[in-house]
Amino acid sequence: MTTATLTKTETAGAALPRRRRGDGRVALAFLAPVLIGFAAFYVYPAVRGAWYSLTDWNLLSEPGFVGLDNYAELVRDPLFWNSLKVTAYYVVLTVGMQIVLGLGLAALMHRLTRSLVLRSLLVVPWLVPSVTSALLWMWLLDANLGFLNHLLVSLGLDNQGFLTSPELAMPSVAAINAWGATGYTTLLLYAGMLLVPQQIYEAAALDGTGEVRQFFRITLPLLRPILAFVLVVSLIDSFQLFDAVAVTTKGGPVDATRVVYYYIYEEAFTHFKMGYASALALSLVLILGLLTFVQMRLLRASRSDLA
Amino acid sequence: MSAPVTVGRRRLRRLPAWICLILALGISLFPLYWMLRTAITPGPELPSDNAGLLPRHPTLINFERVLGLVSRDEARAAGGSGANLSFFLYLRNSVVYTGLITCAQTLFCAMAGYAFARLRFRGRDALFNVFVAALMVPPIFTLLPNFALVKQLGWLNTYQGLVAPSLLMTPFAVFFLRQFFLGIPRDVEQAAFIDGAGPWTIFWRVVLPMTKGPLFTLALTTAVWTWNDYLWPLLVAPGEDTRVLTAALGIFLKQSPNTSPDWTGLMAGSALSVVPVLLLVVFFGRRLVDSIQFSGMKG
Structure with missing residues (x-):
């Protein structure tokens, strides 16, 4: 949820009162715990991860250097490419659902009510642990006893194996996570809509512009920067799908x-191919880095029209 | 449209919009109701009693058995697999895991955020940029070696192994708080400095009390994330004594027969994992909503 703020090029202002020397020692004391944590659990594992990706380590024996073999294997691995394809499919589905539903809901709330209770209730699914929501929906979508199938049958339709059919499984998983995240997305977009000056709507209403037209002609264009932010956040988030799967x-x-996260997990902890899994993980880092870079460029291109 | 629309007609025109909104609220909340409804249904009756809005014979037995309050035979009779379940313990572990990380991480990251925002030292901006870069790295990349590290240290199934990677910091928390400290006015700190207060005193006595709001927001976010965390606790601390709620639910599902999962028990366990969430909304609803909306404004 931070990527957008990065584009602002702020530099921390000068230290409090002007002092002749820097605050080196004090700063070190302030930073010590964080530096230790960063070195031990971010930098060191990153270096080790990169090293493992060049080995055939299997968690049990000593890692043996194999050069770029893992990467060569990865390029030829149909499951890896499949996992990327499946992940992309998921990302498009879930982000699409979240943003379309979120926009609709935010627009409705914006025009109808400022109710805090409503907003708090909408955000409840976002707070539910993803494992819990996955379990819950697994039950709701159960092929035999699930509530949704009762609903389908009572409408005269056939039972569906939502999570057991190859066609429906991914859309179902995407819907489960969209259920969790839409309330959050709605709040972000709603906050953006509050920034649009009310007079614009009043003027439009005086001109006889209908609500729907107002949404497409006023709200949506002025919301562009926040839409872009929401897109980045939910995209990066969705790439890391694991729990629900x-x-x-x-x-x-x-x-x-x-999906790619689950594939990496399986290679590492079911097949104990730590070396290969590390190569997969490092490739994911590069892919996400590229994606973020492209998105930041797009973000920069979409400054607010209100500013 | 020449004549002004009357209030009544306007209300009526807005009726479909209200219906959509209420429908959305229903879709958000109904699954949680269904979870509770299933949790209070007797297990053996579930195959025949799973459509009505209320179970025919509501019971608390499912909660009792996931909390480990009834004997193994009684649990089996109520639809359990006979596996040992003690959600009290998992609940405690989750609370300890979440509590430790939230408190320590918020404090340490506040110190660092303050240093990055206010103190002057060599390499400050370069160091900060490294932290920002780390924000982009997907957690799975460091998760594999961190797991290896915890294993080598012999910390599997211990609290220290569970909390180690996030106890001291996350790049996000440092980043978030630094942005906040940059935004607050310096006057008060300056006044304190003129009164002879050192950086420590200023930080503890002036800055922290002034930034209770953002600190609380961050702590809330961290707590929610930690409470929901699944993969890491499942990998490093699946043992009974350190198993947290989310991992327990995953393991519970795995132990349950594939063909006919113990849904009533699973939903009772799930319901327990949602209780803190509901408390959060009841007590901190406004702050929660504000903090999410705030991150939207920042965008």
Whole structure:
């Protein structure tokens, strides 16, 4: 949720009162715990991760250097490419759902009510642990006893194996996570809509512009920067899909939900191919880095029209 | 449209919009109701009693058995697999895990955020940029070696192994607080400095009390994330004594027969994991909503 703020090029202002010397010693004391944590659990593992990606380590024996073999294997690994494809499919589905639903809801709230209770209730699913929501939806979507299938049957439709059919599994997982995240997205977009000056709407209403037209002609264009921010945040977030897949489908049916995070996890902890998993993880870092870079460029291109 | 629309007609025109909004609220909350409804249904009756809004014979037995309050035979009779469950313990572990990380991380990151925002030292901006870069790295990349490290230290299934990677910092928290400290006016700090207060005194006595709001916001976010965390606790601390709620739910599902999962028990366990969330909304609803909306404004 921070990427957007990075584009602001702020430099910390001069230290409090002007002093002749810097605050080196004091700063070190202030920073010590964080520096230790960063060195031990971010820098050191990053170096080790990069090293493991060049080895055949299997968690048990000593890692042996194999050069770029893992990367060569990765390029030829159909499951890796499949996992990227499946992840992309998921990202498009879930981000699409979140943003379309979030926009709609935010627009409705913006025009109808300022109720805090309503907003708090909408955000409840976001606070539910993802494991819990996955379990809950696994039950709601159950092929035999699930509530949703009762609903379908009572409407005269057929039972669906939402999580067991290769076609429906990924959309179902995407919907589960969209259920969790839409309330959050709605609040972000709603906050953005509050920034649009009320007079613009009043003027439009005087001109006889309908609510729907107002949404497409006023709200949406002025919301662009926040939409871009929400897009970045939910995109990066969605790439890291793990919990819902680990609980509901375990990558199946027939690899339909074997997303890249889950694939890495399986290689590392089910097949004990730590070296290969590290190579996969490092590749994901590069892919996400590239994606973030592209998005930041896009973000920069979408400054607010209100400023 | 020449004549002004009357209030009544306006209300009526807005009725479909209200219906959409209420429908959305229903979709948000109904699954949670269904979770509770299933949790109070007797396990053996679930195959025949799973459609009505209320179970025919509401019971608390599922909660009792996931909390480990009934004997193994009684639990099995109520639909359990006979596996040992003690959600009291997992609940405690979750509270300890979340509490430790939230308190320590917020404090340490506040100190660092303050240093980055206010103190002058060589390499400050370069160091800060390294932290910002670390924000972009997906956690799975450091998770694999961190798991290896915790394993080598012999810390699997211990609290120290569980909390180690996030106890001292996350780049996000440092970044977030530094931005906040940059935004607050310096006057008060300056006044304190003129009165002869050193950086420590200023930080503890002036800055921290002034920034209770953002600190609380960050702590809340950290607490929610930590409470929801699944993969890390599942990997390093699946043992009974250190198992947290989320991991316990995953393991519970795994132990449950694939063909007919113990849904009533699973939903009772799930309901327990949501209780803190609901408390949060009840007590801190406004602050929660404000902090999310605030991060939207920042964008």
